[in-house]
Amino acid sequence: xxxxxxxxxxxxxxxxxxxxxxxxxxxxxxxxxxxxxxxxxxxxxxxxxxxxxxxxxxxxxxxxxxxxxxxxxxxxxxxxxxxxxxxxxxxxxxxxxxxxxxxxxxxxxxxxx
Amino acid sequence: xxxxxxxxxxxxxxxxxxxxxxxxxxxxxxxxxxxxxxxxxxxxxxxxxxxxxxxxxxxxxxxxxxxxxxxxxxxxxxxxxxxxxxxxxxxxxxxxxxxxxxxxxxxxxxxxx
Numbered sequence: 149x150x151x152x153x154x155x156x157x158x159x160x161x162x163x164x165x166x167x168x169x170x171x172x173x174x175x176x177x178x179x180x181x182x183x184x185x186x187x188x189x190x191x192x193x194x195x196x197x198x199x200x201x202x203x204x205x206x207x208x209x210x211x212x213x214x215x216x217x218x219x220x221x222x223x224x225x226x227x228x229x230x231x232x233x234x235x236x237x238x239x240x241x242x243x244x245x246x247x248x249x250x251x252x253x254x255x256x257x258x259x260x261x
Numbered sequence: 262x263x264x265x266x267x268x269x270x271x272x273x274x275x276x277x278x279x280x281x282x283x284x285x286x287x288x289x290x291x292x293x294x295x296x297x298x299x300x301x302x303x304x305x306x307x308x309x310x311x312x313x314x315x316x317x318x319x320x321x322x323x324x325x326x327x328x329x330x331x332x333x334x335x336x337x338x339x340x341x342x343x344x345x346x347x348x349x350x351x352x353x354x355x356x357x358x359x360x361x362x363x364x365x366x367x368x369x370x371x372x373x374x
Contacts, residue, residue, distance in 0.1 A: 154303075179360050190349055190364035191304065204361065238303055242360045248292065250362060254303040 151175075152253035154239050160259045163229060169256045171222040171239030180222040181250065182214060183238040191238055197222060198244070229260045267350050267365035274373050279337040281348050281368045286331065289355025293326060294362070295335045296349040304349065307335070337370075345372045 152173045161167050171180065179198045183191035196204035197216040205214075211233075213225040222239055236255040242248050264286045273279045285293070294309040310317045310324045310333075317324045323336040337344055350365040 152303075181360070188367075190367055191362075193361055196360060198360075240304075244360070248360070249294075249306055249309060250360065251306060252296075252304040257301075 152239055152241055152251050154237075154253035154256050156256055157254065158257050158259075160261065161226065161229065162261050163231075165229075166225070166227045168226065169224040169237055169239075169258070171224075171253060172220055173241040173251070174220055175241065175243075175251070176219075177241035177243050177251075178219055179242045179244055180216060181240040181242075182222070182224050183240060183252075185236040185238055185255070195224075226258070229258075231260050234259045265350055265352055265363050265365040267348075267368045269366060270369050270371070272371040272373065273340050275340060275342055277340055279335075279340045279344070279370055279372075281335045281337075281350075281370065283333040283335075283350030283365055284331055285333065285350075285352050285363075287352060287354045287363075288328075288331065290352040291355055292353040293324075293333050294349075294351040294353075295322075295324065296351060296364075298347045298349065298367070300346075307348075340370075340372050342372045342374060345370055 155170045182194040185191040193206050194208045195214045200216045211228045215223040236257050238255045240250045240252045242250045267283045295307045296304040297307050298304050315326050321338045325334045347367040347369050349367045351362040
């Protein structure tokens with residue numbers, strides 16, 4: 149199993165809603181990542197979890213709240229988002245947090261109305 | 262600083278070879294990657310090369326690394342219409358032990374029948 153699975157694939161939410169994006173991998177990887185990608189742009193790193201501890205927060209606004217319940221799961225909790233937060237949110241994992249191959253999921257496309 | 266640059270667009274005919282180029286600034290980069298992204302999809306890792314190698318071949322894909330010029334290229338032999346996508350070059354900076362990737366802007370490859 150070399151997959152990173154993200155749900156939901158599409159999400160539409162209002163600015164007052166609370167929702168969550170989920171990511172799962174069963175490759176035994178110990179590092180997991182959230183990236184944000186706007187149309188026709190490269191992905192931008194948001195958060196890195198290494199061995200279930202948050203190791204990087206790229207100055208992401210607090211309306212995005214990551215959570216790593218265990219080494220296979222990564223969530224991104226969303227609250228009071230803005231329309232400019234509409235984007236493709238990509239989850240990735242790697243064997244360790246020290247580099248090497250990152251495997252990406254198919255992404256969750258978020259639209260904030 | 263850390264910067265990765267790519268040309269934005271390449272058009273080839275089916276059956277020709279495609280060469281996508283990338284330059285980077287961090288001379289201590291450890292890994293360099295090529296990712297493919299089809300419309301509406303996540304990033305697919307195509308191949309990667311360690312910084313102490315100068316070539317890697319994998320079926321139709323050949324990666325060349327010129328460390329002196331900090332230049333990376335991806336050659337796709339016998340390009341097919343299914344190869345039409347955005348190709349991202351990425352590096353793991355030498356200063357990073359967190360798996361963080363620095364992406365180029367992406368090269369859109371158009372394959373004409």
